[in-house]
Amino acid sequence: MKVEEKGTRGDGNQLLARMPAALADLMLTHLESVDLPQGMIIEQPDEAVEHVYFPTRGVISIVAMTPEGGARIEAGLVGREGMSGSMVVLGTDRSPHQTTVQIGGAGYRMETSRLQEALQQDALRERLLHYCHALSIQTAHTALANAKLKLDARLARWLLMCHDRIEGDEVTLTHDFLSTMLGVRRAGVTVSLHILEGQGLVRATRGLIRIIDREGLEEMVGGCYGVPEAEYTRLLTA
Amino acid sequence: MKVEEKGTRGDGNQLLARMPAALADLMLTHLESVDLPQGMIIEQPDEAVEHVYFPTRGVISIVAMTPEGGARIEAGLVGREGMSGSMVVLGTDRSPHQTTVQIGGAGYRMETSRLQEALQQDALRERLLHYCHALSIQTAHTALANAKLKLDARLARWLLMCHDRIEGDEVTLTHDFLSTMLGVRRAGVTVSLHILEGQGLVRATRGLIRIIDREGLEEMVGGCYGVPEAEYTRLLTA
DNA sequence: GTCTATTTGTGCGAGTCCGCACGGATGATT
DNA sequence: AATCATCCGTGCGGACTCGCACAAATAGAC
Numbered sequence: 001m002k003v004e005e006k007g008t009r010g011d012g013n014q015l016l017a018r019m020p021a022a023l024a025d026l027m028l029t030h031l032e033s034v035d036l037p038q039g040m041i042i043e044q045p046d047e048a049v050e051h052v053y054f055p056t057r058g059v060i061s062i063v064a065m066t067p068e069g070g071a072r073i074e075a076g077l078v079g080r081e082g083m084s085g086s087m088v089v090l091g092t093d094r095s096p097h098q099t100t101v102q103i104g105g106a107g108y109r110m111e112t113s114r115l116q117e118a119l120q121q122d123a124l125r126e127r128l129l130h131y132c133h134a135l136s137i138q139t140a141h142t143a144l145a146n147a148k149l150k151l152d153a154r155l156a157r158w159l160l161m162c163h164d165r166i167e168g169d170e171v172t173l174t175h176d177f178l179s180t181m182l183g184v185r186r187a188g189v190t191v192s193l194h195i196l197e198g199q200g201l202v203r204a205t206r207g208l209i210r211i212i213d214r215e216g217l218e219e220m221v222g223g224c225y226g227v228p229e230a231e232y233t234r235l236l237t238a
Numbered sequence: 239m240k241v242e243e244k245g246t247r248g249d250g251n252q253l254l255a256r257m258p259a260a261l262a263d264l265m266l267t268h269l270e271s272v273d274l275p276q277g278m279i280i281e282q283p284d285e286a287v288e289h290v291y292f293p294t295r296g297v298i299s300i301v302a303m304t305p306e307g308g309a310r311i312e313a314g315l316v317g318r319e320g321m322s323g324s325m326v327v328l329g330t331d332r333s334p335h336q337t338t339v340q341i342g343g344a345g346y347r348m349e350t351s352r353l354q355e356a357l358q359q360d361a362l363r364e365r366l367l368h369y370c371h372a373l374s375i376q377t378a379h380t381a382l383a384n385a386k387l388k389l390d391a392r393l394a395r396w397l398l399m400c401h402d403r404i405e406g407d408e409v410t411l412t413h414d415f416l417s418t419m420l421g422v423r424r425a426g427v428t429v430s431l432h433i434l435e436g437q438g439l440v441r442a443t444r445g446l447i448r449i450i451d452r453e454g455l456e457e458m459v460g461g462c463y464g465v466p467e468a469e470y471t472r473l474l475t476a
Numbered sequence: 477g478t479c480t481a482t483t484t485g486t487g488c489g490a491g492t493c494c495g496c497a498c499g500g501a502t503g504a505t506t
Numbered sequence: 507a508a509t510c511a512t513c514c515g516t517g518c519g520g521a522c523t524c525g526c527a528c529a530a531a532t533a534g535a536c
Binding site for chain 1: 512514
Binding site for chain 1: 495
């Protein structure tokens with residue numbers, strides 16, 4: 001299921017790389033390389049976004065939260081297959097979510113206003129709308145997973161989605177960070193991770209998780225992994 | 239928080255009614271009145287949708303599910319404030335979700351191809367994309383609620399969202415139906431409903447729930463109700 | 477008015493996850 | 507080498523929800 005990168009321009013962001021050359025050129029003139037350090041806040045709730053980001057490495061997290069921030073949970077995961085700032089594609093410059101860099105990396109960014117102009121190109125708009133659709137399917141299945149899966153399986157699902165978006169098999173995150181994303185106790189993550197380790201699916205050391213057996217993880221998650229990924233592939237893989 | 243209808247054309251679907259007259263006229267020529275009986279299946283997973291629906295009464299449910307259908311849960315709720323078939327607005331004619339009529343009513347429908355043509359009008363597309371954005375926020379907060387709230391509060395949230403979309407204060411649904419939407423046991427719904435009744439928030443009889451104290455329900459849900467509603471209001475209430 | 481299907485009320489043991497708490501391990505700093 | 511901040515492992519009682527199962531109540535059909 002893991003879709004390997006095949007950028008034509010070596011830029012590494014698949015949403016850009018798989019575009020027709022004319023579109024990609026249009027975008028390139030407005031793109032700027034940026035670093036994405038872990039913890040960077042890309043969007044704040046209800047504040048106008050100034051740039052949209054196209055990661056080439058690292059993972060960005062879209063977090064739904066209550067207004068006071070009392071409850072937080074990851075509603076979307078974005079890597080080199082996607083972009084931040086989907087609400088700009090949908091015609092508004094803000095949303096009640098927060099967006100942060102979950103795993104440090106790098107990418108490109110573009111001023112919001114430039115994207116708004118570029119979106120007048122039908123072909124570009126269509127492509128990015130397809131991405132918004134895929135992202136909303138991902139969110140819906142996160143709702144499904146949150147309601148129906150045990151913690152072990154939710155963790156496995158998260159690791160799979162993360163694995164899809166990184167190079168290699170190593171995820172550099174603390175249990176504490178993961179617990180926020182999944183909306184559970186830190187200790188719960190520790191225990192669940194031991195279960196996955198016990199099954200030989202991953203190996204974990206301080207601040208690092210190595211994926212050993214991807215298929216085993218998929219099996220553990222059951223039907224709750226794969227649907228959003230298939231929808232992405234259907235619409236956005238040329 | 240409950241937004242009352244104020245259709246200019248008496249048609250009762252707010253997404254249509256609050257449009258500039260020119261757009262609404264464009265739409266009207268392609269709209270057809272339809273009945274929406276409870277249980278009607280409007281969209282099947284991964285099948286092309288033939289019509290999109292604009293309810294005027296009743297409630298439609300967007301259900302995320304595993305491919306085999308083993309796990310199901312409501313990912314979106316649509317009433318007279320919205321439409322089914324958001325994926326058409328996003329440029330594709332199918333999605334892995336199922337869409338059904340949750341509470342019977344009526345509305346308008348339009349052939350998918352007609353909508354695709356109409357979407358070339360910038361103003362219409364912008365408006366419907368704003369709706370897609372609001373819907374995706376709703377889904378994200380369902381993910382949040384599923385992860386963080388107790389059953390009582392999730393039930394209260396669902397009742398509030400439903401109340402927003404119906405006339406009057408009576409929801410005609412069985413516990414069994416509700417349990418599917420929330421992804422929990424039927425007996426769990428029964429017990430939680432008793433709790434809400436005990437607090438004087440609702441009154442329930444066979445197949446019917448009457449909302450008594452809306453504010454009390456909102457209080458019970460805490461910050462997990464209201465964010466998607468505010469986003470809808472911001473973008474789609476003229 | 478009786479029968480029947482559906483819906484609702486209730487109970488019980490088991491499993492999961494919570495909040496809280498603390499000790500040990502690891503890696504960076506000085 | 508000692509210190510310190512961070513991260514990880516573990517334990518305990520309690521709350522919540524599960525799966526299962528069955529009785530009672532309601533509404534509609536005959």
